[in-house]
Amino acid sequence: MARSTARKRALNTLYEADEKGQEILSLLAERIDHPGAQTPLPEYAIEIIRGVEEHRRTIDSALNQFSQLWKVRRMAVVDRNILRIATWEIKYNPEVPSKVAIDEALSLAKTLSDAESPSFIHGVLSAIDDHKDEIEEIVIPVAEPESPEPEHAEQAPSDPDVHDGADDEGERDEHNSAPVAELKSEEDRVSDDGAGIDSEAGEQAETSADSTDVAIEERSDTEE
Template sequence: MARSTARKRALNTLYEADEKGQDILSLLDERIAQPGAQTPLPDYAVEIVRGVADHRRDIDRMLNDHSTSWKVRRMHVVDRNILRIATWEIVYNDDVPDKVAIDEAINLAKTLCDDDAPSFIHGLLSAISAAEHPDGKDARPDQAE
């Protein structure tokens, strides 16, 4: 299964936990045990959800530090979870080039969010990427996903 599909499935899980106020990992365990009508979660979706859950405080701090307009708690639920996924990929997943993480987040925002979200998400993730790579170079090779 393509990673873009796995990102969407991870987003669905993170969104549901956020909306319900439920612990992310407990919801993930439920989804793994009982996928319901959907196919089981792809391995990469599980990796994303666990990664975001494990690093959520640091991810939210980075988002708050680099956001020039909205703090995480005031962002739309979908926007903040797209940002969490991409920030996890930029900071904690060495297999995904920053450009790919940012492009995938923008594509999700274009289909799921309001018209202003893609540019907001692009700017915020670009700032996080620049902070992670102050020399302007992503340590990972550029590759298509």
């Protein structure tokens, strides 16, 4: 009798979470902390709720496989949660005989669902009991954390006081070119001055030669 009550309390919580679209374990925590006017949830009810949530993917997959009429998402809310509880007991709770789990599910369906539900639930649970060892557990893969991208070394900001070698060479060429130009100018001036000296010397030589010629002519005239 105690477990029958626990199954009904578990069904109420699963039904409420399903209707609200709320996380099952979140609602369970609320019911444990704040039971309200109801008595605290029985331990077996808590075990059922946690077990159904832990294996819900596997349970729903089995129900979809062995249901001849409706898939889980199209079943009445109360029917699919009765089936979830009974499937968990058949597959995961060896303390409860399969016949007891099926009978308890039919009792809940007769009380809380429509007239056609008991026969439908009985057929699905009988098939699950016959093939329970063939039902494969569905494991939700855990996403691996992404490895952080390697950080790129930041380039050191350029120092405006530091110049490239090419700039230094250019500056040295500019500084060196000025003295060269000055030297060339000096050489040009020396060359020009030398040319002037040579010209003056030539003129003086020509004048001296002319003077000598005049003197020779005058001497010849005197001798005659």
